[in-house]
Amino acid sequence: MQLPDAEKMVQTMAQQLEPYLGANSVLVGMHTGGVWLAEKIHTLLSREVPLGTLDVSFYRDDFSQSGLHAEVAPSDIPFDVTGRDIILVDDVLYTGRSVRAAMNELFDYGRPASIILAVLVDRGGRELPIAAQVTAAVLELAPNQNIQLNRDSQGLLALSLRQTTV
Amino acid sequence: MAFLSRNPQLNQHGELQHLLTIEGLNAGMLRHILDTAESFVSVSEREVKKIPLLRGKSIFNLFFEPSTRTRTTFEIAAKRLSADVINLNINASSQSKGETVLDTVDNLAAMQADMFIVRHGQSGAAHFIAGHVSPHIHVVNAGDGRHAHPTQGLLDMYTIRHFKREFHNLRVAIVGDVLHSRVARSQIHALTTLGVPEVRVIAPKTLLPAQVERMGVQVYHDMAQGLKDVDVVIMLRLQNERMRGALLPSAQEYFKSYGLTQDKLALARPDAIVMHPGPMNRGVEIDSDVADGRQSVILPQVTFGIAVHMAVMSILAGSKQ
Numbered sequence: 001m002q003l004p005d006a007e008k009m010v011q012t013m014a015q016q017l018e019p020y021l022g023a024n025s026v027l028v029g030m031h032t033g034g035v036w037l038a039e040k041i042h043t044l045l046s047r048e049v050p051l052g053t054l055d056v057s058f059y060r061d062d063f064s065q066s067g068l069h070a071e072v073a074p075s076d077i078p079f080d081v082t083g084r085d086i087i088l089v090d091d092v093l094y095t096g097r098s099v100r101a102a103m104n105e106l107f108d109y110g111r112p113a114s115i116i117l118a119v120l121v122d123r124g125g126r127e128l129p130i131a132a133q134v135t136a137a138v139l140e141l142a143p144n145q146n147i148q149l150n151r152d153s154q155g156l157l158a159l160s161l162r163q164t165t166v
Numbered sequence: 167m168a169f170l171s172r173n174p175q176l177n178q179h180g181e182l183q184h185l186l187t188i189e190g191l192n193a194g195m196l197r198h199i200l201d202t203a204e205s206f207v208s209v210s211e212r213e214v215k216k217i218p219l220l221r222g223k224s225i226f227n228l229f230f231e232p233s234t235r236t237r238t239t240f241e242i243a244a245k246r247l248s249a250d251v252i253n254l255n256i257n258a259s260s261q262s263k264g265e266t267v268l269d270t271v272d273n274l275a276a277m278q279a280d281m282f283i284v285r286h287g288q289s290g291a292a293h294f295i296a297g298h299v300s301p302h303i304h305v306v307n308a309g310d311g312r313h314a315h316p317t318q319g320l321l322d323m324y325t326i327r328h329f330k331r332e333f334h335n336l337r338v339a340i341v342g343d344v345l346h347s348r349v350a351r352s353q354i355h356a357l358t359t360l361g362v363p364e365v366r367v368i369a370p371k372t373l374l375p376a377q378v379e380r381m382g383v384q385v386y387h388d389m390a391q392g393l394k395d396v397d398v399v400i401m402l403r404l405q406n407e408r409m410r411g412a413l414l415p416s417a418q419e420y421f422k423s424y425g426l427t428q429d430k431l432a433l434a435r436p437d438a439i440v441m442h443p444g445p446m447n448r449g450v451e452i453d454s455d456v457a458d459g460r461q462s463v464i465l466p467q468v469t470f471g472i473a474v475h476m477a478v479m480s481i482l483a484g485s486k487q
Contacts, residue, residue, distance in 0.1 A: 055205065058217040058480075067181070067484025068219075070198075074205040108214035 006149060006157040009120055009136035010037060014044040016134045017087060017118055021045065024113065025085045028052035030102055031073050033091030033149035036157060037120060041089065052077040059101035081110035091149040093119040096130035121147060121159070174296060181485040184296045184305040185478050187314040188355040196360055200324050203470070203477035209246060210472060219480055220249035223280040227253045228270070228295075229308075230286040235444055235468060236308050236318070240283050243475035249280075271295055279303060281479065289313035289348075304482040312348050318443050319352030321474040323360060325467045326398055329439050333357070339366040339392055339434075340383075342402030342424060342451050343373045349443045350402055351381075358382045368392035369424065372413040389424060393433045401426055401442045404451045417450045427453045431461065439463045 026049050029038025035053045042051045053076045057069040088102055099117060106112060118134035123141045141147060146162045173190045177183040182195065209217055225244045227237055237253065244251040256270065271282065281304040284292045289311030296305040309315040323333075330336055338357055344350045344367050357365045358381070367378060368386045379385055386392030393399065404420060414420050431440065440452075440462045448454045457464060 058205070058209075058219050063219055063484060067486065068202065068480050072202055072205045074208050076208070104218070108216065109212055 001161060003147075003159040003161060004137050006120065006159050010040045010157065011044065012136045013037065013089075013118055013120065013134055014041045016136075017041065017045065020085075020087065020116055020133070022085055024083065025049075025087055026052060026079055027087050027089060028054055028077070028102075028106070030088065030090040030098065031055040033120075034089045036149065036151050037091060038089040040157070041118075050078045052079065054102050054105055056098055056101035056105055059105045061097055061101065075105065077106075077109050081106060081112050083110075084112050086112045086115045087118055088115055089118050091120045092147055093117070093122045093130075093132050093135070094125050096126045096128035099130050100128055120149065123147060174293065177301075177485055177487075179486050182481055183301075183485050184292075184307075185316050185482060186292050186296060186305065186307045188316045188319050188352050188359065189314070191359065193359050193361065196320070196323065196356060199320055199474070199477050199481060200327060202481060203320075203324055203473040206246075206473040206476040206480075207470070209476070210469075216246050216248055218248050220244070220247040220280075220483055223247075223249040223483060224278055225249045225251050225281045225283065225479070226274050226279050227251060227308075228256065228274070228282050228284045229254065230256050230267070230284075230291070231309070233285055233309070235471075236285065237283075239468065239471045240306075240308065240317075240475050243472050244479060246472070247476055247479060249479070267291065267295065268298055271298060275299060275303060281306065281483065283308050285309045287311055302487050304479075304485075306478060306482065309348055312346055313351065315348040315352050315443075317471075317475060317478055318349050319356040320478065321467060321471040322349075322353055322400065322441060322443070323356045324470045324474050325441060325463055326439075328466070328470065329463060330397060333360040333362045336362050336398060337364040337366070337396045338362055338398040338400065339368055339386075339396045340400045340402065341368045341389070341392070341426065343404050343408060344369050344378060344402065345373045345375050346405065346408065347402050350400075353400060354381050354383055366392050366396065370414070373408075389426075389430050390433060393430055396434045397438055399426065399431065399434055399438055399440045401440065401446075401452050403443065403445065404447055406447075417447075421450055421453075425449070425451055425453060426456050428455050428459065431456055431459075437461075441467055444468070 027038045027042050029035035038051055055073045055075050057072045116133040119132045120136050122135045122138045144164050146164050148160050150158055150160055175184045175186050229237055241251050283306045285308040291310045292305055292307035307316055340350050365383045366386055367383045442464045446452055
């Protein structure tokens, strides 16, 4: 399967996001891929308000099954969430559970005016009523296929596909 | 002990199921706990100081020995993780202990306890309870006799890493009653495991365990020599009852020789930090000028303790059964 070029897709995401941008808008990336994307979009759109980052490990709904994620990164929201229009950025939208966790976490920082979701890839398979406002690509993948965003030492982003045994 | 098939703190997947002592935990595990704690620090700075990780879990603070700071920071930590906390202060002196402890634990387990935080005057009490409870229950040792106080050791390591960034280039001095101190034992294990090249203990001979050098420390009996060029000074509490025994002449004599004053601290590196697990005896092991001085990180230790306790409880609760 030919995967689309992630670097070009980020440009698409930034263009699609422009109509949503207001004075009150802030970008929040979800660890880890979403943070890489949000950093690039932050530069492409020359935003001045610093970028927020979220690690939703503490809000996941599978803690009792799989425990704490091995590497938890601190969430960092360097602005007051209350009243903000938040652009939540993630790499792959699948079941929607991480996005739910991210929204729960954001509300513990304050009451945002609105949240929209921007993703690089929508691979279907939703288990919750969650949809992205901005999507760079829609890919039909089998449940045993795992799509992942990677960043090389030069900071270039690329998608990769893996077969899982599940 | 090579004949032991596995560490009683670890489950069959090698994950931490109980935290009983720092002994036997490798550097990777200690670092994982410290890294996790770092993520929890920001939770305490938010508008809603709570995350839903342990929602619906029941955590029992089982304190057979009095404690204010440790019990309170565990309680706050558990509440910030959304767990239900029940505090029990049990007077251990009244009854024959072994029986009472297990009866108490069985009763609380019947109330669907998920975790016990145990403080007990007898060394090995937390191990004893951990060996008794069913596999889904986790036990944290919050201090047992003279043996171990692993969460204090961990929060001290967190504090050192916060202010000094690295462990591999440090000189650390632990000063005072090492003999009776479970805190000192946990600190020494943690410091050597994390790669601190020089750990010193400074105390009169009567307050040092026999063959303490075997734990990988250098022994000093003189403050002026022992504090020279150290990066971290950890003061230990001198319990008042030690003064009544034959171990020490008097509190004044002790302060003169081993109490930390600004003059003595000046022998350490200029950016050295001063730590104390509390509660402090001002004018016995530490002078007020130092305790409240610019090099003191005694209050940050308490704050970091909350994040470290949150990390320990989450890691244990997330281990597989």
